[in-house]
Amino acid sequence: MAVSVGLILWSLYKIAFLLPREVSNVGAYQIIYFHVPAAFTALTGFFIGLAASAMYLKTGDLKYDAFAAGITEVALAFATVNLVTGSIWGRFAWGIWWTWDARLTSMLACWLIYAGYLILRRSVDEPTLRARLSAFLSIFGCVDVAFVYKSIEWFRTQHPSPVLSVRNGGGMGPGMEAPIYWNWLAFMCLAAVLATVRMRQENVSREIDSLRRTAHSY
Amino acid sequence: MDRSELQFIAFGFAAAFLILMTFVLLLALREGRLRKELDRVRKMVEKK
Numbered sequence: 001m002a003v004s005v006g007l008i009l010w011s012l013y014k015i016a017f018l019l020p021r022e023v024s025n026v027g028a029y030q031i032i033y034f035h036v037p038a039a040f041t042a043l044t045g046f047f048i049g050l051a052a053s054a055m056y057l058k059t060g061d062l063k064y065d066a067f068a069a070g071i072t073e074v075a076l077a078f079a080t081v082n083l084v085t086g087s088i089w090g091r092f093a094w095g096i097w098w099t100w101d102a103r104l105t106s107m108l109a110c111w112l113i114y115a116g117y118l119i120l121r122r123s124v125d126e127p128t129l130r131a132r133l134s135a136f137l138s139i140f141g142c143v144d145v146a147f148v149y150k151s152i153e154w155f156r157t158q159h160p161s162p163v164l165s166v167r168n169g170g171g172m173g174p175g176m177e178a179p180i181y182w183n184w185l186a187f188m189c190l191a192a193v194l195a196t197v198r199m200r201q202e203n204v205s206r207e208i209d210s211l212r213r214t215a216h217s218y
Numbered sequence: 219m220d221r222s223e224l225q226f227i228a229f230g231f232a233a234a235f236l237i238l239m240t241f242v243l244l245l246a247l248r249e250g251r252l253r254k255e256l257d258r259v260r261k262m263v264e265k266k
Contacts (some may be wrong), residue, residue, distance in 0.1 A: 030227045031227060031230035031231075034230060034231060034234040035230070038234065061262075074241075077238065078239040080237050081233070081234045081237045081238065084233045084234075084237060085230045085233055085234055088226060088229050088233060089226070089230060092222070092223065094220055094225040096253070105255045123234060135225070136234075176223040190238070194241070194242070195243065197245055197249070198245060201245075201248055201249060201252055204231075204252045204253075204256055205252060207256065208252070208255050208256055208259050211256075211260060211263050214263055215259065215262050215263045216264055
């Protein structure tokens, strides 16, 4: 947690004082330093959730299910940050809060799928059935995660094309994009802490269910 | 950089901060609720 807060503060200092105030034709571009790392953290979290779900289906061990639930919920929080900061930037740059562009729509679909994942978990009481259905939904959702990632290469719509130099067509200088990676690291550290807490809660919740069943069986 | 641009940047950062803080708060509230419930159910099992 301390590492994460330290990195975010350092990045804020860099964004505020070391980076140029304006970049040609891109207003309020500083929002990208939270918008993109939040997206990376969310998509990474959903992929880790996929791996944990696959491990659950393979082994049947509920600890993988608890881990998948924890990381998916945290990833959804970061996906919310991504959508909201993107919408704020869109209002400044395009004059609109939202448009049904390929990237925005696929990210919203992704958000809805994983929100559905959390609703599904709340609506099924039996732990193994809940874990199995959630694992299938997590695996299904990851198809959209891959689509979200590639959508700005496949479709040339309203959303800007890739800006990072590691991707095709990205034209951001290394000095300019370094804070994006530092913030991603900070967000990943924060996500790891939150997912651990959430996973523990999932285990406690299962323990409560088990104790309740024991109490009712007397 | 004009005032409106600065406002949007501030809104963007504030939104990111608020969403994450709300999530942390909800997590903390759930933690408290689960601990209380666990204690209650444990006592219920012990009584029986």
